[in-house]
Amino acid sequence: MKNSNKSTADYDFIIVGGGSAGAVMASRLSENISKKILLIEGGNAYPAWDYPDAISSADNPGGDAAHNWGFQSEPTSYGNKIDLPRGKVLGGSSAINGAVALRARPEDFKKWNLQGWSFEEMLPYFKKLEKSDSGDKELHGFDGPLPVRQLLRSDLTSVQRAFVDSTINIGYKAVEDFDSAQANGVGPYRMNVVNGVRVNTGMAYLSNEVRERKNLTILSQSIADRVLFNGTKAIGILLANGEEFLANEIILSGGTYGSAAVLLRSGIGPKSQLEKLGIPLIAELPVGENVKDHPFHYAAFALHKEMVETKSPPIAAKLWTSAFDSSELDIHITATHLFPDEYSPTQMGFVLGVAVTTPLSKGKVWIETKDPNINPKVDLNFLDDKEDTRRMIEGAKIARRIAAAAPFSKFIHSEIAPGITVQTDQELEVAIKQNIASYAHPTSSAPMGDLNSKEAVVDLQGRVHQVESLRVVDASIFPDIISAATNITVIAVAEKIAEKIAQQNG
Numbered sequence: 001m002k003n004s005n006k007s008t009a010d011y012d013f014i015i016v017g018g019g020s021a022g023a024v025m026a027s028r029l030s031e032n033i034s035k036k037i038l039l040i041e042g043g044n045a046y047p048a049w050d051y052p053d054a055i056s057s058a059d060n061p062g063g064d065a066a067h068n069w070g071f072q073s074e075p076t077s078y079g080n081k082i083d084l085p086r087g088k089v090l091g092g093s094s095a096i097n098g099a100v101a102l103r104a105r106p107e108d109f110k111k112w113n114l115q116g117w118s119f120e121e122m123l124p125y126f127k128k129l130e131k132s133d134s135g136d137k138e139l140h141g142f143d144g145p146l147p148v149r150q151l152l153r154s155d156l157t158s159v160q161r162a163f164v165d166s167t168i169n170i171g172y173k174a175v176e177d178f179d180s181a182q183a184n185g186v187g188p189y190r191m192n193v194v195n196g197v198r199v200n201t202g203m204a205y206l207s208n209e210v211r212e213r214k215n216l217t218i219l220s221q222s223i224a225d226r227v228l229f230n231g232t233k234a235i236g237i238l239l240a241n242g243e244e245f246l247a248n249e250i251i252l253s254g255g256t257y258g259s260a261a262v263l264l265r266s267g268i269g270p271k272s273q274l275e276k277l278g279i280p281l282i283a284e285l286p287v288g289e290n291v292k293d294h295p296f297h298y299a300a301f302a303l304h305k306e307m308v309e310t311k312s313p314p315i316a317a318k319l320w321t322s323a324f325d326s327s328e329l330d331i332h333i334t335a336t337h338l339f340p341d342e343y344s345p346t347q348m349g350f351v352l353g354v355a356v357t358t359p360l361s362k363g364k365v366w367i368e369t370k371d372p373n374i375n376p377k378v379d380l381n382f383l384d385d386k387e388d389t390r391r392m393i394e395g396a397k398i399a400r401r402i403a404a405a406a407p408f409s410k411f412i413h414s415e416i417a418p419g420i421t422v423q424t425d426q427e428l429e430v431a432i433k434q435n436i437a438s439y440a441h442p443t444s445s446a447p448m449g450d451l452n453s454k455e456a457v458v459d460l461q462g463r464v465h466q467v468e469s470l471r472v473v474d475a476s477i478f479p480d481i482i483s484a485a486t487n488i489t490v491i492a493v494a495e496k497i498a499e500k501i502a503q504q505n506g
């Protein structure tokens with residue numbers, strides 16, 4: 001049965017969500033002037049390079065409440081709700097993120113184990129997106145839309161430099177380029193920041209020139225409710241305000257939580273969940289059942305205030321390594337000035353953020369209402385798997401070893417969290433679990449895979465199984481989380497699928 005009042009398509013493609021992936025899709029698909037594109041974005045669309053300071057300043061990762069969907073997890077077993085920031089603005093989460101520009105590693109793609117998605121097959125898209133200031137030409141791109149700069153030692157604050165030196169002093173290697181084969185170690189990383197501005201995809205891919213294309217319409221401050229179907233063929237989008245738009249193909253790029261919510265409201269998901277809400281089933285698929293994110297532990301220290309000259313850049317260097325000498329780089333320890341100083345006895349804090357980057361624990365996203373203005377529920381189930389907990393405890397111990405070594409130790413007045421009374425593994429486990437946070441890298445609510453795989457929601461080109469003319473292209477479709485921060489890989493995935501669509505459309 002057809003559930004729209006209109007009969008002809010208004011557009012060739014409707015893209016829902018103008019974030020890291022959606023901005024790429026809109027930009028690349030509108031290069032073909034014979035195709036009409038509508039980009040629907042829930043947040044504001046500021047002119048490129050004229051975003052408000054609260055979100056464009058790279059010194060303010062996380063942005064502000066006005067540009068955040070304000071997701072929170074369900075309470076953990078210790079009763080705390082975890083903040084799960086997601087950007088609500090053209091540029092999406094790339095507009096409020098840390099702007100750390102790291103790629104997934106070859107090992108991550110090996111785990112994906114999908115035809116056409118090896119590291120070698122992804123490399124052209126990593127290069128295509130990037131306008132790098134330096135680096136190996138075999139590995140980096142120099143003509144892409146996104147400016148990426150390798151930070152140098154001289155860019156680091158004195159505290160971050162001391163962190164790097166102490167980490168080397170306890171036996172880790174210096175890394176020159178985390179995108180290279182030798183990424184196990186410590187150093188400054190690459191960032192998509194220009195003159196203190198976090199360059200989001202709304203700036204890089206939807207430049208003012210691109211936005212002037214006559215075949216591209218951007219509808220901002222518009223929430224997509226659900227996909228309209230004719231039988232099992234997707235034909236349009238219904239907005240929360242009741243407006244509808246028809247297209248030949250619909251692409252959902254609402255992010256791991258946003259796309260899952262639209263799919264579920266549209267009747268694509270676990271049957272029992274949809275039945276309970278009285279949503280007619282279009283396709284029974286495991287939407288939202290296999291979500292992953294990186295659990296994050298704050299090892300916080302009070303610094304001697306008089307020794308700290310500047311806190312900018314707030315993030316710039318990290319240790320990427322393996323917890324127990326496996327070949328997997330499963331631990332990040334990122335050195336950050338992001339700490340509310342009023343909580344430090346010296347009025348100056350510093351955080352070594354420890355994350356498990358190849359977690360086994362799986363979470364869920366689901367809806368309990370058909371109302372598109374109500375956020376879906378999220379339970380990330382962090383550290384449910386014992387191996388994740390074991391690795392996180394080891395990461396916390398590595399952070400302490402770094403903090404105890406000179407020259408970083410000279411900056412430290414005392415440990416704030418977890419605190420020196422926390423010593424045994426058991427005590428560390430409780431302290432970590434009580435305050436567990438998210439690294440803000442959720443993936444895999446609609447994983448890619450063959451129809452016969454029990455976790456797959458979309459095929460290897462992002463096309464939703466069992467229906468026609470509907471894709472998902474964003475972090476949702478990662479078949480598994482990657483060991484790096486996610487933004488660059490999301491952009492590369494979108495570049496790859498956009499190119500395929502463009503080829504198919506002549």
Ligand SMILES: Cc1cc2nc3c(=O)[nH]c(=O)nc-3n(C[C@H](O)[C@H](O)[C@H](O)COP(=O)(O)OP(=O)(O)OC[C@H]3O[C@@H](n4cnc5c(N)ncnc54)[C@H](O)[C@@H]3O)c2cc1C
Binds near residue numbers: 021042442490
């Ligand atoms: C605080 C923070 C720090 C991070 N730091 C880093 C980092 O330093 N490096 C890194 O690589 N990654 C980082 N990430 C992660 C990275 O930014 C994300 O993985 C990436 O942006 C996700 O891209 P996406 O396209 O899947 O979703 P998003 O970029 O979130 O895009 C989704 C878009 O869809 C819109 N939308 C959602 N639902 C609807 C709807 N129903 N109707 C209309 N529009 C809708 C949203 O407003 C948004 O614009 C960080 C993320 C956050 C939040």
